[in-house]
Amino acid sequence: MKQNKINSDNKLLMICMTAMFAALICVATMVIQIPSPLGGYVNFGDCFILVAAWVLGPVYGFAAGGIGSALADALTGYAHYIPGTFVIKGLIAVMAALIVHAFIKRAEKFKLAGYAVGGAVSEIWMIAGYYLYAAVFLGKGFAGAWLSVGGNAVQGVFGAIVGVALIQVIVRTKILRKFGGYAA
Numbered sequence: 001m002k003q004n005k006i007n008s009d010n011k012l013l014m015i016c017m018t019a020m021f022a023a024l025i026c027v028a029t030m031v032i033q034i035p036s037p038l039g040g041y042v043n044f045g046d047c048f049i050l051v052a053a054w055v056l057g058p059v060y061g062f063a064a065g066g067i068g069s070a071l072a073d074a075l076t077g078y079a080h081y082i083p084g085t086f087v088i089k090g091l092i093a094v095m096a097a098l099i100v101h102a103f104i105k106r107a108e109k110f111k112l113a114g115y116a117v118g119g120a121v122s123e124i125w126m127i128a129g130y131y132l133y134a135a136v137f138l139g140k141g142f143a144g145a146w147l148s149v150g151g152n153a154v155q156g157v158f159g160a161i162v163g164v165a166l167i168q169v170i171v172r173t174k175i176l177r178k179f180g181g182y183a184a
Helices: 002-031 045-056 058-075 079-106 108-137 141-173
Strands: none
Touching (some): 002 058, 045 108, 079 108
16 A cells, blocks of 8 residues: 555656656747747746756656647747647657666766767758648748748757756756656
C-alpha cells in the first residue's frame, strides 16, 4: 500500500511540475517577442522547453512544451500554428530528453555535452518542423516556407544556448534532488 502512495505522490508532483512548466513556457513565449520581418517571432519559450525536457523527461516534457507553446500561439493570434506548434515543440522536448539521457548513460561526465547536443539537435528539428509545416499545411510551398528558416534559426540558437546555461544553474542549486529530475 505504501508503494502505491509513493507512486501516486510522484505522479501528482510530475503533473504539477508539467503544468508549471507549460505556464512558464507560455509566458516566456508571450512576454518578449521579437517580430520577424518574414512572419512569426523570436521568443524565450524554447529555452524553457529544453529545461522542462531535462527536468521532467520525454513524456511530461512533451506535454509541457506542446501545451505551453500552443497556448501561447492561441493567446497571441497565431491560431493557425497551434497544431504544428504542439507537435514540433513537444518533440523538441522528447529529443532533448532522450539525447541527454543517452549521454548520461555512457558516463556522468558527458552530461554537459548531452545538454549541448540535445539542445542543438532538437532546435534543428524545430527549424525543419516549422519549415515543413509552413510548406505543406500552411500552403506556402517549399520556396515560400524557406523565408522562415532564418528567424527560426536565430530562435533555435538562442533557445539552445540559454537552455543549456539555465539547466547548469539549476543543477548547481541541487534543488532537483528533492524530487529527482530526469536528466538534471
